[in-house]
Amino acid sequence: KGKVIVIDPGHGGEDPGMIGMKYETMEKELNLSTSFYLEDELCNRGARVLMTRTKEEERPNLSNRVKISESAGADAFVSIHYNSSEKNTSGILTFYYSETKDRPLARAIENRLADSIGLKSNGISFGNLHVLRENDTLSTLVELGFLSNAKDESIVRGSDYQKKAARAIAKGLEDYFSK
Ligand SMILES: [Zn+2]
Numbered sequence: 001k002g003k004v005i006v007i008d009p010g011h012g013g014e015d016p017g018m019i020g021m022k023y024e025t026m027e028k029e030l031n032l033s034t035s036f037y038l039e040d041e042l043c044n045r046g047a048r049v050l051m052t053r054t055k056e057e058e059r060p061n062l063s064n065r066v067k068i069s070e071s072a073g074a075d076a077f078v079s080i081h082y083n084s085s086e087k088n089t090s091g092i093l094t095f096y097y098s099e100t101k102d103r104p105l106a107r108a109i110e111n112r113l114a115d116s117i118g119l120k121s122n123g124i125s126f127g128n129l130h131v132l133r134e135n136d137t138l139s140t141l142v143e144l145g146f147l148s149n150a151k152d153e154s155i156v157r158g159s160d161y162q163k164k165a166a167r168a169i170a171k172g173l174e175d176y177f178s179k
Pocket of ligand 1: 011081
């Protein structure tokens with residue numbers, strides 16, 4: 001409650017992100033719809049939410065996404081993505097960059113994502129990613145399933161899964177800030 005949270009729906013515009021193997025689901029669309037569910041969850045908890053993009057056709061560059069967060073003096077930055085792999089990998093991955101600043105938040109969110117929301121969690125991992133590395137804000141990036149895996153894709157396409165994932169992320173943020 002009272003925290004300023006930046007939600008960053010990955011990709012957008014001419015960058016669709018990953019495209020699903022089976023249903024050709026566009027990652028940029030899943031990122032945005034999941035982000036809107038997360039916005040609802042956070043607003044219901046009394047947070048103020050800023051989005052780095054709110055439209056399909058928008059594609060802010062990576063440094064602008066970070067700038068939105070830093071200039072707002074946000075309390076946390078959460079980037080939403082869906083994954084791809086050459087192997088038949090399945091499940092969720094939560095990334096942090098800074099051991100001291102970011103890892104505890106990634107841990108808190110991953111704890112909730114691991115709580116049977118429909119896909120298994122593969123834990124937390126160091127990620128050398130621009131929006132985390134260049135960000136002074138407490139930040140994390142979640143990959144909420146593999147679009148390269150037909151089973152994952154069929155699950156993550158559903159609004160039910162996206163709502164569960166959004167709720168889990170919101171609970172993780174709540175856990176982090178209330179400890
Ligand atoms: Zn992505």
